[in-house]
Amino acid sequence: MDWTDRRKRFRAVLAGARCVHPGSVFDPLSARIAEDLGFEVGMFAGSVASLAVLGAPDLIVLTLSEFADQAYRINRAGKLPLLVDADHGYGNALNVKRTVEELETAGVAALTIEDTVLPRPYGEDKPALVPIDEGIGKMKAALAGRQDPHLVVVGRTSALAVTSVEDTIARARAYEAAGVDAMFLVGARTRAQVEAISGAIRIPLILGGVGPELTDLDWLAAHDVRISLQGHQPIMAAVQAVHDTLKALRAGTPPAKLANIASSDLMKRVTRDADYARWTKEFLGVG
């Protein structure tokens, strides 16, 4: 597969002048839907991976292999440049390097490595960050694991939510100096926070879990934010739709009377039916 083209398109978003919302995707069909609707980039979050693969909450019990397998299934289904949340890189800096190797092979366009202490240690009820030097080591290991120079390595910190703006700036500067391509900030609440951080570094920002002051895409774009997450509603909508459909069927609703069932046109589109029809004719001599 040619993964480089989608990595170049992801880099063009980072280098551009706009701020976009990614499509939150979790499997091949959802990725194709996001691509067909024109999303510039897709996002495959750790929480969503835990839901889709394990049916579990976001407690980092998923393994790297499970995450990379699902990322590969998403990537091979289309050409959407995919940003993935690689959590803390599944261990220490050596695990981070391995994580980048596996996710690059799985075709991701970009990945985040965060400096949160994960999984949650015994007896800890609040999130904590690894020391900044350990974070730097993890960013360096991530960059050392990259083979395709077009792959985007993003440093991620929750320091805004856990420590302070000053600590966030110190971490962002240190990870920028280590060579990451962008910084992903969790928990930004105010414009003042984003101004302070974007003014302290040269690399672009990606925001997750923002407050209501930070929803204007033009303002975000003017402050070097290139991607802003909106949450992961698509998988929640899918859960609700499956629930409602099974509930209605269980209650005796005739299949023809169900609401919100994909049309056969939509099913053909998301399964790339025309391609398979062509291949069936060409390779099986039928149709």
Ligand SMILES: O=C([O-])CC(=O)C(=O)O
């Ligand atoms: O991606 C986000 O919005 C936050 C996150 O880490 C996840 O959902 O796993």
Ligand SMILES: [Mg+2]
């Ligand atoms: Mg996550």
